Amino acid sequence: MRFFQSRKMFKYSLILLINGFTLFMLPISCTNTEEAASGTGGFASCRFRLTSRTEKDTGLTNINCYLFKKGIFYKRYTGITLSADGSTTFDIPANIELYFLANIAEPTRLAEMNEGITTRDEFLSYHTPVAEAHSSTRAPSAFYSAKISPDISNPSFNIVMESSLSRIDLDASEAAGIKINRIYTRTCAETTSFFASETLSHSTGNCAYSFTFETPETGKAEDIFRIYESDTPVTFIMEGTYGDAPVTISTPVKQIKRNKIYKIRIQSDGMNVISNILIENWKTGNEIIASEGEEAGIKIDTEHSVLTSNISLNSSKTTADIITRDEEVKMKLAFSTDNPLRLESMEGLPKSISSPEVNISDGKYLTSYEIIFTPNTSELVSCVTLNFKSTSKEGQDVFGKITLNVCPFPYKIRDVFIGAMTWMSFNCTSSQSIYEQVFPETYGYGEAKDLYENNWLESRGDMIQWTENPCPPGYRLPTHTELQFLLCGDEGKGVIPGKWICYGDEITSRMLVAAGGTVSSGGKNAVPRYLEVKSKFGPVLYFPLAGMKETAGYTTDAPDLGNSLCLWASDSFGANTAYAYKLTFSDGPHIVPDYEFKLDKEAYAYARCMKTDWIPN
DSSP, X not given: OEEEEXXXXXXEEEEEEETTEEEEEEEEEOOOHHHHHTTSOXXXXXXXXXXXXXXXXXXXXXXXXXXXXXXXXXXXXXXXXXXXXXXXXXXXXXXXXXXXXXXXXXXXXXXXXXXXXXXXXXXXXXXXXXXXXXXXXBOSOOOEEEEEOOOTTSOEEEEEEEESEEEEEEEEEEOTTEEEEEEEEEEEEXXXXXXXXXXXXXXXXXXXXXXXXXXXXXXXXXXXXXXXXXXXXXXXXXXXXXXXXXXXXXXXXXXXXXXXXXXXXXXXXXXXXXXXXXXXXXXXXXXXXXXXXXXXXXXXXXXXXXXXXXXXXXXXXXXXXXXXXXXOEXXXXXXXXXXXXXXXXXXXXXXXXXXXXXXXXXXXXXXXXXXXXXOOOSSSOEEEEEEEEEEOTTSOEEEEEEEEEEEOOSOOXXXXXXXTEEEESSOOOSOOOGGGSOOGGGGTXXXXXXXXXXXXXXXXXXXXXXXXXXXOTTEEOOOHHHHHHHHHTTTTOOOBSEEEEEXXXXXXXXXXXXXXXXXXXXXXXXXXXXXXXXXXXXXXEEEEOOBOBOSSSOXXXXXXXXXXXXXXXXXXXXXXXEXXXXXXXXXXXXXXXXXXXXXXXXXXXXXXXXXTTOOOO
């Protein structure tokens, strides 16, 4: 007995011969998975589930599929219908590329393609007609496309259909006083290709869009424009007001990719206005397993990441706040995934980001990147966004959006304008760095007085030896005359407690004792006294009586801790001596300070800095 097979596509006839006679023929319909799996050819019946990424409520219609084999047009399926779960099934050969197109009537150029003749490059070069109508704010209605090169040994595929358009949003929530009333652009692409390719679509013509509106109370507006992708720069121009003054803000972007959200972000610190663009994947379809937030599928692996103390993560481990000071910040971000991780795109510019380091442990892929940030010297937060993609164990796409907020130092040196001069609220430290000064926020206090009153030891600053300028940038040592005017009055006759005149401002002084009444430091107990000087206009300065040390040889605390106040002046008195202001506590009715005290430059005292731009009247 022998078996013979004849084949036409998937139909087989089983012919049973006994002694040369045909007994019967049995037709069989099957999926040729063995031949497909071998990679040597063959066909398979495959299921494709289609979803759109950008529109929750938009169904897929007018679905066509174009098949290419070895770069040549092979076959088309048109008028594809989807079942209730968004899937369709049809036969495909091995080693094939499929291009799905939806929500657009079959374009003439695609309908005219010839099987076995039209090349893939020609196919990908076809564009929408120039004659298609553009509204004042958007390109023609979106269509959706996708490409897949399936391994037909797998009978089922989830396919994400991406939009032909990108969306433009506005975020002016961090720009107090800015009111945008018009956004426009004149350099958007007039046409686009039907399918995404490795190179961005190039349009020979441009079109303009303009949108007029009132800035919402939130400062945010979504879906202002919808535009085609472009391989040439597009500039967005915002017109509005900043207070009562007209303002025009121009924000360019080098290129536009399809299926993205381009968020124009405007920020203001009260003096300067800047704008930049954040780019996000446009994704609302339910095929996205994770993007951002508590349910994100790709998160920062804190166990294998290296994060310094000035880097903090949010609870979902998808956002890091990085406080930069006067040095570069280096971080190592690690991610643990079931399958290889790919960095799809990045918005914003760190100083550098390394190539991924990949290790496999316990069946997991551990991928890490070393990222370096330069100091953020502006008043505003800059943002770097990393868009990752991987696949789950089940083969579904998993996305992750990691946001790195590069923050300026969160605290500012507190200044007090008093007696026509601007002074630091605290003594300076032994470092000239603005980041190493005394900040009440560091200790959980909102006001300068709270630190003096409740944590007196930390309010002192550092004892230092004399230098011409130990102050942070933008500040300087006062002259002994400036110290005299502030702390003794124009005539140098002020006593404590008492009143005096400083450049036309009436100053009132008194001595205070911090909470608790005693402090202990270096094995010594002291009374935490501090001097208060108050302007008649309200501003107040405080000076801790932290002592001094008249001989060289640094110790943390001066012998007269709590009993004297000694502040360096910028004036030298000879080669080895400098002026200082000195006040020594006494139980008498008044304390008479010495504003012309001379102190060896090798001794230790404190320094209260003032703004460099102050010029005496």
